[in-house]
Amino acid sequence: MKPTYLIQQATLVNEGKTFVADVLIENEKIQKIGSIPAQEDYLLIDGKGKVLLPGVIDGQVHFRDPGLTHKADIHSESKAAVAGGVTSFIDMPNTRPNTLTMELLEEKYQIASQKSVANYGFLLGINGENLEEAITWDTRKLLALTDDGLYFSGKGNILADRPDMLEKIFAANKGILAIHSEKEEIVEKNEEAYREKYGDDVPVKFHPLIRSEQACYEATERAIALAKKHDAKLHILHLSTAKETSLFRNDIPLKDKKITTEVSVHHLWFTDADYEEKGTLIKWNPAIKTQKDADGLLQALIDDRIDLITTDHAPHALEEKLKPYFQSMSGAPLVQHSLACMLEFFKRGKISLEKIVEKMCHNPAILYKIKERGYIREGYFADLVLVNMDSPWTVSKENILYKCGWSPLEGTQFQTQVEKTFVNGNLVFDQGDFQEDSRGKALEVEWENKE
Numbered sequence: 311m312k313p314t315y316l317i318q319q320a321t322l323v324n325e326g327k328t329f330v331a332d333v334l335i336e337n338e339k340i341q342k343i344g345s346i347p348a349q350e351d352y353l354l355i356d357g358k359g360k361v362l363l364p365g366v367i368d369g370q371v372h373f374r375d376p377g378l379t380h381k382a383d384i385h386s387e388s389k390a391a392v393a394g395g396v397t398s399f400i401d402m403p404n405t406r407p408n409t410l411t412m413e414l415l416e417e418k419y420q421i422a423s424q425k426s427v428a429n430y431g432f433l434l435g436i437n438g439e440n441l442e443e444a445i446t447w448d449t450r451k452l453l454a455l456t457d458d459g460l461y462f463s464g465k466g467n468i469l470a471d472r473p474d475m476l477e478k479i480f481a482a483n484k485g486i487l488a489i490h491s492e493k494e495e496i497v498e499k500n501e502e503a504y505r506e507k508y509g510d511d512v513p514v515k516f517h518p519l520i521r522s523e524q525a526c527y528e529a530t531e532r533a534i535a536l537a538k539k540h541d542a543k544l545h546i547l548h549l550s551t552a553k554e555t556s557l558f559r560n561d562i563p564l565k566d567k568k569i570t571t572e573v574s575v576h577h578l579w580f581t582d583a584d585y586e587e588k589g590t591l592i593k594w595n596p597a598i599k600t601q602k603d604a605d606g607l608l609q610a611l612i613d614d615r616i617d618l619i620t621t622d623h624a625p626h627a628l629e630e631k632l633k634p635y636f637q638s639m640s641g642a643p644l645v646q647h648s649l650a651c652m653l654e655f656f657k658r659g660k661i662s663l664e665k666i667v668e669k670m671c672h673n674p675a676i677l678y679k680i681k682e683r684g685y686i687r688e689g690y691f692a693d694l695v696l697v698n699m700d701s702p703w704t705v706s707k708e709n710i711l712y713k714c715g716w717s718p719l720e721g722t723q724f725q726t727q728v729e730k731t732f733v734n735g736n737l738v739f740d741q742g743d744f745q746e747d748s749r750g751k752a753l754e755v756e757w758e759n760k761e
């Protein structure tokens with residue numbers, strides 16, 4: 311029998327409100343919220359002075375399993391996630407082999423059922439060769455279209471080279487098309503120009519000029535035009551420029567939007583001023599851009615043009631990062647620190663707690679139609695995070711849980727600290743200790759077939 315937990319007098323942040331209440335967790339669900347008398351057999355948790363949030367649902371991670379497990383695996387990264395308050399994740403298809411068939415997708419669910427301490431969902435990739443697979447799509451699963459110039463190397467870029475294929479995918483699609491939006495033809499031209507000038511070792515500060523604002527804007531504009539033409543549901547992954555935010559609406563609720571977007575934490579946190587100190591450790595695709603971009607993205611998040619906050623958690627071994635520009639792999643780990651970064655913005659008065667919860671917890675559940683998660687509600691899964699809002703700590707090698715063992719945030723001090731994380735009513739993380747044998751569940755989604 312699982313213990314019944316009573317969290318007493320925590321400050322809940324949920325659905326736009328902040329209020330003090332008790333929360334009763336029985337089996338895997340939230341049984342009751344309110345004023346709840348303690349009983350003898352309850353395990354009591356003192357929530358006084360602490361903040362209780364719905365578990366974060368990270369809509370974009372790369373946990374590298376299977377095939378790239380020297381960088382990360384589902385067990386290591388799901389532990390890091392849970393320690394950071396992330397109770398569910400959606401993993402991208404650029405594992406090895408790329409997740410391009412239902413069998414491979416199923417295999418990932420199998421691996422996760424054995425290794426993940428958090429809840430999980432996986433996107434199917436589309437590379438132009440597997441259209442049939444994508445069309446005979448299983449509505450229990452998630453579906454992504456990713457720009458294969460980046461994810462499925464060697465096959466060209468659907469957005470640029472296969473407009474016919476892209477038209478078909480948009481026309482046939484029943485689910486959500488999630489796109490990494492950078493025009494590769496512009497990027498390649500810029501790369502050539504810089505290579506000519508600097509050879510292989512281009513200074514990384516030019517990364518945002520190579521993977522430029524124009525490359526992002528034109529790709530996003532093109533994808534939106536196609537989605538509109540076919541009345542498809544399109545989600546632009548990790549927006550990185552202020553200019554692109556004008557392409558998105560904020561005058562309808564998320565549940566009615568056909569075209570949505572997200573920002574990843576690093577595009578809010580870092581700016582091009584950080585390349586000097588951090589070098590290729592903060593080389594991401596799309597690139598970290600200017601302060602003006604970071605400010606514009608935060609503003610668009612607050613005024614609801616941007617719908618979600620994700621991490622694009624993309625770990626690489628340190629030696630894969632510390633290379634000359636063209637050889638250095640893009641991406642960095644973030645899932646353990648995303649909530650801490652956003653709560654730091656709250657501490658600095660830049661965003662409200664309610665808005666953070668909306669964008670990190672509620673909205674991923676709405677966008678991906680995830681059942682019974684993303685909110686603190688009676689009858690929902692008890693995915694909960696108890697945060698001490700005044701407990702300074704510094705990111706260091708000793709407390710990094712990523713398999714790759716490094717973080718672009720090393721040396722950063724955070725004011726807030728996740729104290730406890732519940733996943734499906736299990737107290738999986740408790741002040742540094744893990745219930746190692748606890749396993750998450752597959753996210754259940756509710757998509758209807760497009761007629």
Ligand SMILES: O=C1C[C@@H](C(=O)O)NC(=O)N1
Pocket residue numbers: 372404490593594595596622624625640641642
């Ligand atoms: O979108 C992506 C993919 C990721 C990776 O390494 O898988 N790295 C990135 O920088 N951006």
